[in-house]
Every structure is written in C-alpha cells, then in structure tokens.
Amino acid sequence: xxxxxxxxxxxxxxxxxxxxxxxxxxxxxxxxxxxxxxxxxxxxxxxxxxxxxxxxxxxxxxxxxxxxxxxxxxxxxxxxxxxxxxxxxxxxxxxxxxxxxxxxxxxxxxxxxxxxxxxxxxxxxxxxxxxxxxxxxxxxxxxxxxxxxxxxxxxxxxxxxxxxxxxxxxxxxxxxxxxxxxxxxxxxxxxxxxxxxxxxxxxxxxxxxxxxxxxxxxxxxxxxxxxxxxxxxxxxxxxxxxxxxxxxxxxxxxxxxxxxxxxxxxxxxxxxxxxxxx
Amino acid sequence: xxxxxxxxxxxxxxxxxxxxxxxxxxxxxxxxxxxxxxxxxxxxxxxxxxxxxxxxxxxxxxxxxxxxxxxxxxxxxxxxxxxxxxxxxxxxxxxxxxxxxxxxxxxxxxxxxxxxxxxxxxxxxxxxxxxxxxxxxxxxxxxxxxxxxxxxxxxxxxxxxxxxxxxxxxxxxxxxxxxxxxxxxxxxxxxxxxxxxxxxxxxxxxxxxxxxxxxxxxxxxxxxxxxxxxxxxxxxxxxxxxxxxxxxxxxxxxxxxxxxxxxxxxxxxxxxxxxxxxxxxxxxxxxxxxxxxxxxxxxxxxxxxxxxxxxxxxxxxxxxxxxxxxxxxxxxxxxxxxxxxxxxxxxxxxxxx
Numbered sequence: 180x181x182x183x184x185x186x187x188x189x190x191x192x193x194x195x196x197x198x199x200x201x202x203x204x205x206x207x208x209x210x211x212x213x214x215x216x217x218x219x220x221x222x223x224x225x226x227x228x229x230x231x232x233x234x235x236x237x238x239x240x241x242x243x244x245x246x247x248x249x250x251x252x253x254x255x256x257x258x259x260x261x262x263x264x265x266x267x268x269x270x271x272x273x274x275x276x277x278x279x280x281x282x283x284x285x286x287x288x289x290x291x292x293x294x295x296x297x298x299x300x301x302x303x304x305x306x307x308x309x310x311x312x313x314x315x316x317x318x319x320x321x322x323x324x325x326x327x328x329x330x331x332x333x334x335x336x337x338x339x340x341x342x343x344x345x346x347x348x349x350x351x352x353x354x355x356x357x358x359x360x361x362x363x364x365x366x367x368x369x370x371x372x373x374x375x376x377x378x379x380x381x382x383x384x385x386x387x388x389x390x391x392x393x394x395x396x397x398x399x400x401x402x403x404x405x406x407x408x409x410x411x412x413x414x415x416x417x418x419x420x421x422x423x424x425x426x427x428x429x430x431x432x433x434x435x436x437x438x439x440x441x442x443x444x445x446x447x448x449x450x451x452x453x454x455x456x457x
Numbered sequence: 458x459x460x461x462x463x464x465x466x467x468x469x470x471x472x473x474x475x476x477x478x479x480x481x482x483x484x485x486x487x488x489x490x491x492x493x494x495x496x497x498x499x500x501x502x503x504x505x506x507x508x509x510x511x512x513x514x515x516x517x518x519x520x521x522x523x524x525x526x527x528x529x530x531x532x533x534x535x536x537x538x539x540x541x542x543x544x545x546x547x548x549x550x551x552x553x554x555x556x557x558x559x560x561x562x563x564x565x566x567x568x569x570x571x572x573x574x575x576x577x578x579x580x581x582x583x584x585x586x587x588x589x590x591x592x593x594x595x596x597x598x599x600x601x602x603x604x605x606x607x608x609x610x611x612x613x614x615x616x617x618x619x620x621x622x623x624x625x626x627x628x629x630x631x632x633x634x635x636x637x638x639x640x641x642x643x644x645x646x647x648x649x650x651x652x653x654x655x656x657x658x659x660x661x662x663x664x665x666x667x668x669x670x671x672x673x674x675x676x677x678x679x680x681x682x683x684x685x686x687x688x689x690x691x692x693x694x695x696x697x698x699x700x701x702x703x704x705x706x707x708x709x710x711x712x713x714x715x716x717x718x719x720x721x722x723x724x725x726x727x728x729x730x731x732x733x734x735x736x737x738x739x740x741x742x743x744x745x746x747x748x749x750x751x752x753x754x755x756x757x758x759x760x761x762x763x764x765x766x767x768x769x770x771x772x773x774x775x776x777x778x779x780x781x782x783x784x785x786x787x788x789x790x791x792x793x794x795x796x797x798x799x800x801x802x803x804x805x806x807x808x809x810x
Contacts, residue, residue, distance in 0.1 A: 228632045243634040252625020271633050315629070 180206045187236035196222040198377040204354040211368035212358040218374040220358035247321030254312025257301035272319035286314040306337025326357035362440045380447040393421035399433030418446035474708045492731040498569045506530035507550035541762035554582045561588025562755040564596045565726040587755040598663035599750035600723040609652040610689025615706040618697030637786035645690045672757030681749035684770045688742040691777035698784040717743040745770045
C-alpha cells in the first residue's frame with residue numbers, strides 16, 4: 180500500500196505553501212521531508228493528514244482510524260498524566276480493557292517511559308513529551324504515521340529513541356512520513372524529499388539524491404562568490420552549478436569535496452534562489 | 458525610553474482587539490450610561506378591572522398607562538395579568554378604597570408606582586405582590602443566576618476550547634476518528650454540568666440567605682436554564698473560533714458579557730432605557746433568561762405565560778450553537794470530507810484535481 184499527495188498545491192492567501200508537490204509514502208518505509216523554515220514541510224504533512232485543504236491535487240490517505248499523527252506541537256494534553264493521555268487517545272480508536280493495558284505497557288516500555296507513567300505531561304522533559312506524543316500517534320497501529328519534526332529540540336539520546344521507534348513502526352508495516360531539520364536523521368530514511376519554498380527540489384533515496392546531484396562543491400577559507408557559499412565548521416563550502424551560463428563550469432578556487440546531504444540541500448536551495456538551473 | 462514607547466505603539470496597533478477595547482469600550486460605556494442608566498420609570502402598564510373600571514381608568518394620572526380595562530374581570534383576573542407580566546399595576550374597583558395590586562418583581566416600576574399611589578391617600582389600598590418589601594435582592598438573585606451561567610458559558614468555555622488550539626492538541630483531535638460535533642459536545646458537557654451545579658447552588662443560597670421565594674415550577678426553571686446554557690455555551694464555542702489565545706478569548710468574551718450586564722434589564726430597567734439603546738437589550742439572551750427566572754421564581758408564572766422568552770431563547774440556542782459548531786468544524790477539519798469516519802473507504806482520496 181502506498182499513500183501519497185499528487186500534484187498538490189496549497190495557498191495561504193498570496194503565499195504558495197505547496198506548489199505542484201508529489202510525494203509517495205510506501206508501506207514499511209520511512210520517508211523524510213527536509214527543508215528550511217517555510218519550505219512547506221508541515222503543510223505537506225498536514226495535507227496528507229487532511230488538516231489542510233488542497234487548492235489543487237489529490238491526497239491518498241487511509242481513513243482516520245488508520246492514521247497516526249504527531250503534530251509539531253507537544254501532541255499531548257499537559258494536564259493529563261502520561262497514562263491518561265494514552266488512554267484518552269486509545270479510547271477514541273476503540274481500544275479498551277486488557278488490550279489497551281497490554282498495548283500501553285508495551286509502548287511505554289519501548290519508549291522508556293514506564294517510570295513516568297503517572298506523571299503529568301506538563302512535568303515531562305521535551306524529549307519525554309515528544310516520545311509520549313509518538314506513543315499516542317502509534318497506539319492504534321496506524322497504516323500511515325505522520326511525524327512533524329518529532330526530534331526538534333530533543334536531546335541526542337531521545338532523538339535516537341524516537342528514530343528507533345519510527346523505524347520499528349515502519350518495520351511493523353506502517354508507512355512513515357516524517358519531517359526533520361536534522362539531515363543526519365534524514366540520510367537514514369529510505370526516501371528523501373527536499374523541499375524549498377513549497378517546491379520539491381529533489382527526491383529519492385540518499386544514494387539517488389547524491390548520484391543525481393549536478394555541479395561541484397568546493398571547500399575554501401574565502402569563497403569566490405559569497406552568494407554561493409555557506410559555512411561548514413571552520414571552512415566555507417561553495418557551490419558551482421553544472422552548466423550554469425553565468426558562472427564558470429568548473430571551480431576556480433578551493434578544493435572539491437564529496438557533498439553530503441547538508442551540502443546538497445543548501446546547494447540546491449541556493450541554485451533555486453539564485454535562479455540557476457541545477 | 459523612546460524606543461520602548463515606539464515598540465509599545467507598534468504592538469498596540471497590531472493588537473486590534475485591545476485597540477478596539479480602548480476605543481469602543483469608552484464609547485459603549487458613554488452610550489450605556491448616557492441613555493440606559495436610568496432607574497426612573499416614566500410610566501407603568503396598568504389594568505383596571507371591576508364595575509367602575511372605565512370610570513377609574515379615565516381619572517388615573519398619565520403615569521398609569523392603562524392597557525387593559527375590563528369591568529367584568531375580578532381580582533383573580535387582575536392577579537393573572539400581573540403574574541403573566543402583562544401589566545405592572547392592576548386596579549380592582551368595586552370596593553372602597555380601590556385596591557391597587559403592584560408587581561414587585563418589576564422593582565423600579567413598582568417603586569415608582571407605590572410612590573405615586575401613596576400620594577392618593579386613603580382612596581387607594583396598595584398591595585405589592587411577589588416582592589412585598591420591594592427587596593432588591595429578590596430581583597437580583599434570579600438575574601445573577603443568569604449572569605453566572607453567562608460567565609461560565611462564554612469566558613470559561615471559550616478559554617477551555619482555545620487552550621486546545623494554543624497547546625496544538627486541536628490538530629491532534631482533527632485527525633482522529635471523532636466527529637467535530639462530538640468534540641464540541643465532549644468539550645462543553647463538563648461546563649454544562651459545572652454550570653448546572655453552580656446554578657443550583659446559587660439558587661439554593663439565594664433562597665436560604667436572602668429568602669428569595671421560588672413560587673414556580675422548578676422543571677420549567679431548569680428547562681429555561683438549560684436552553685439558556687446552550688446559548689451561552691454556543692457563544693463560548695463561537696468566541697473560541699475567533700480567538701487564538703486565552704487572552705484574546707477573555708477580551709472577546711468581555712465584549713459579550715458587558716452589554717448583558719448593563720442592558721439586559723438586570724440592573725437598569727428596560728422600560729426606563731431610551732428606545733435607541735433598549736433594542737440592544739432585546740437582542741441579548743440574558744434579557745430573556747431574566748424574564749424566565751424572575752417570572753418563575755418570584756411570580757410563579759407558568760411556562761405558558763413565558764412562551765415568548767422560551768421561544769426566543771430556543772431560536773437563539775439553535776442559531777448560535779449551529780453557527781458556532783459549523784465554524785468549529787471548519788477549523789477542526791478543513792481538509793476532510795464531512796462524512797463520518799466509519800463511512801470512509803479503506804483509502805480515501807481527498808482534494809481537487
């Protein structure tokens with residue numbers, strides 16, 4: 180089973196949040212959506228979740244009973260305990276009694292939240308609260324799991340836990356679509372979607388994205404063209420698009436480096452903003 | 458400091474609700490206190506019954522606006538007219554002195570009428586019904602019950618609803634297989650219960666502490682309160698749909714609450730207000746609940762004589778609650794079809810091609 184948004188366009192007033200975006204999310208795999216602020220990541224996820232109406236295009240999603248969603252906000256009720264939060268959501272999906280108790284215990288254990296079961300959600304750390312939100316999103320074993328930046332603002336250990344939980348959900352057969360600002364996380368996904376200002380810059384597996392990347396990234400202390408450069412640690416990286424009519428076809432300075440996903444995302448975004456075909 | 462002042466002005470200009478309060482509120486208060494704040498009742502609706510009804514009606518001062526003249530009617534008929542709030546004063550002729558019955562539940566009209574009647578000396582025997590000592594508390598307690606219900610219905614409910622939006626959990630609810638109408642009902646049911654308990658507590662305390670009578674049918678009172686609660690809870694839901702934060706909800710609810718306090722006839726009698734302001738009072742739900750609560754508690758009025766406020770409140774409940782629910786539904790599930798989740802296919806296609 181594959182869920183998708185096809186040729187999706189979403190406008191908020193004069194702003195085009197999604198512009199002819201097509202993304203497929205196959206069952207049993209994790210699809211990661213990356214992009215900068217305002218790229219359209221959350222809008223894409225919310226469109227698939229049915230929270231945003233499309234101006235054009237098509238959404239193929241399971242019915243709500245088979246949909247799990249972790250919003251970018253906390254995703255839990257602050258004045259309820261961890262257990263009460265899970266029970267409330269599970270109750271809406273029709274889980275009760277021993278089935279619910281067993282499922283709740285299993286999920287709390289997998290998320291290392293068993294000791295916090297009686298604590299109010301408001302008293303949890305950021306990472307714990309995101310894990311609680313994650314549990315609430317998968318308590319009913321959804322066919323499509325949508326996670327809006329589950330690891331943003333979360334400590335590295337909790338990030339690992341969250342990624343493990345997402346991978347386990349995919350391994351159990353769920354189609355998982357997650358947005359993230361952490362590109363190291365995105366590299367691990369089966370499929371990547373790079374968004375910029377509402378448009379898909381590139382998508383595919385990490386290997387496909389790297390293989391399809393045209394142009395050269397160089398490393399230098401001083402960039403030849405500031406508008407094409409960005410800082411990576413103590414050095415600057417600079418993008419030299421392939422076949423750009425207004426720029427040299429080969430780097431005139433610096434050492435060529437093998438671009439990682441961060442380089443690729445930034446380079447493609449710069450190419451779009453500087454209106455150069457990539 | 459200049460930077461601080463400029464910053465504050467910029468924030469203020471963008472906070473249109475606060476700006477509205479700063480500009481509209483003083484104007485509203487000026488209009489209300491200028492045209493509505495008037496305890497003096499210039500005339501009272503009057504009935505004259507009994508053998509000398511026609512003759513008596515002709516000699517009454519203009520303060521007594523005679524709307525009913527029935528020579529064949531008795532004292533019992535006159536009391537029915539008062540109980541049903543058709544008139545404020547009824548003269549029963551046929552005996553000497555003439556009996557003047559005054560509706561004490563319409564406090565300011567009654568006070569003015571009694572003052573006028575006292576000047577007539579021994580020719581008129583005055584009897585005040587439903588509030589013999591013309592106590593303010595007897596009139597205020599039934600109205601305050603409505604005010605408390607309004608407070609819970611609009612402010613507390615809207616805050617409770619907006620909290621979901623602020624916390625982002627509304628998004629969570631939006632994708633769950635639960636109908637927006639059930640989300641609303643589930644959200645307001647606790648407030649409905651709390652308000653009902655509050656209403657009972659305030660009513661009982663009013664009776665115990667202020668000796669306010671409860672002369673009518675408690676079930677009719679409960680029915681009126683329930684309908685009124687649906688109106689104010691609907692207003693609370695509506696306010697939550699036009700507010701992003703609890704602060705905005707409180708500000709907006711205040712706009713709804715203030716006119717109800719000042720223009721519903723609870724403090725200033727509607728009859729004493731200028732016509733240009735009085736019509737606002739007739740648009741407010743608290744006006745009609747006060748008619749019901751005072752009518753049932755003080756006058757023991759049956760539901761048949763209170764049909765008008767019951768009908769108006771029912772229409773308000775249907776209109777406000779439906780409108781608020783539709784707005785809330787739009788907020789909750791803009792991208793989903795309105796069909797119930799159970800009717801959706803295994804894979805649903807949503808959107809426009």
